[in-house]
Amino acid sequence: MIRFENVSKSYKGLNVLKNINVNIEKGETIALIGQSGCGKSTFLKCINGLVPVCKGKIFVDDIEVTAKNADLNTIRSEVGIVFQQYNLFPHLNVLKNIILAPIKVKKIHENEARIQALCLLEKVGLLDKIDKYPDQLSGGQAQRVAIARSLAMQPKVMLFDEPTSALDPQMKQEVLDTIKELATDGMTMIVVTHEMNFAREVADRVIFLSRGQIIEEGTAEKIFDNPQSNITREFLMKYIK
């Protein structure tokens, strides 16, 4: 579903991603872990072309994102991304946040988009917030609306960029539960996270990134219980007590 071929990215001489090769299958849930500034966010943003790569190729569903003539708007409409800071549109209420893109980008009829939005809001448990504005929501609620907004585009892939880092512990759980449910539904997902327990529980595969390189990847058991590299071990020591 997603394929990185020798991808490198540097900002002003700083190598953020170094020769990344990854292949992610349909229906897989990937947990991407690593220290802050190791290139996790850049990794995600390369997938939908928000950050252009310097070298290498990225494919989403066999379409090259990194091609010069790539139709980025179409690719992006098929790749959902959820940001750390939710990034809901502050001038639109919850319903409009969700239905705007399906109506304008996918040209779905408004009534159909509304019905779909209601289903999604029910799924994330926020049907009663339909006419609220983002400022009136708690962090956890806003993040679940952001997830619903991405899902409304019926994406092939969902990317989560530290979706719970800005939330306090009790709100974290409600967001993590929503993501867990998606994993059970068979959505292809990449979750950048610092929640190691969550990664262990949900991820089919864990990828550990350090200084722009993939140090280790494998099942959660393999990475957490039997890490091969010293760097991985050191990193995990800090997070799992």
Next chain:
Amino acid sequence: MATELYWMDIFENFDFLLKGLGITMKLSLISIIGSLFFGIFLGIIRYSKFFLISWLAVAYIEIVRSVPLILFIVFIHFGLMPYIFGGAVSFFASSCVAFIIFTSAYIAEIIRSGLNSVENTHIDAAKSLGFSASQRLTFIILPLAVSRMAPALVSQFISLIKDTSLASTIGLIELTRSGEIIYERTHHVFEILLFIAFVYFLICFGLSKLCRIYEMKPYMQVEAEKALVIN
């Protein structure tokens, strides 16, 4: 020394003053609408990443902002218009053109700074949902920018309304000029000018108050509605 006030001057010449006020309002309204459209156009060009046209917009804005308004009005009416149309154009038409050219440069800068104030996070979110560049501008960037630009736009429009009095220099009989005509005859400057000042104040203060309501963000309106229900 005059100790008595001649307020009757105002009532005796009320129709004349009203006609002047009409011209002032018409001139303001046309100039506001014209400069808003042209200003938005210029502002978006200035905001765009196309170097050449962006540079042209910069040049226009910088030149216009560096020249006094009164010079514009006189130059356009007595210089530019006869040159283009081969004869005199009405005072009103020249004034409109002068105000639109002048104010649109300021509006463009307000628009540009408003557009720039929209956070990258919102733009990234819009990109990620697959919105095209023009859709991002229409549905996300402009609505967010407009609510932030409103106070600056209103104060620019208030300046414009007051500046329309400068059109009196080329002979347009708007509110200020009608007052002048009256006190040149009666020599009761104090009463007439005080009255005219009060009329300008009413218009400008009213506009400023009116826009306070619109400056409220949507969620603030929701809050306001709630407060009404509770009270």
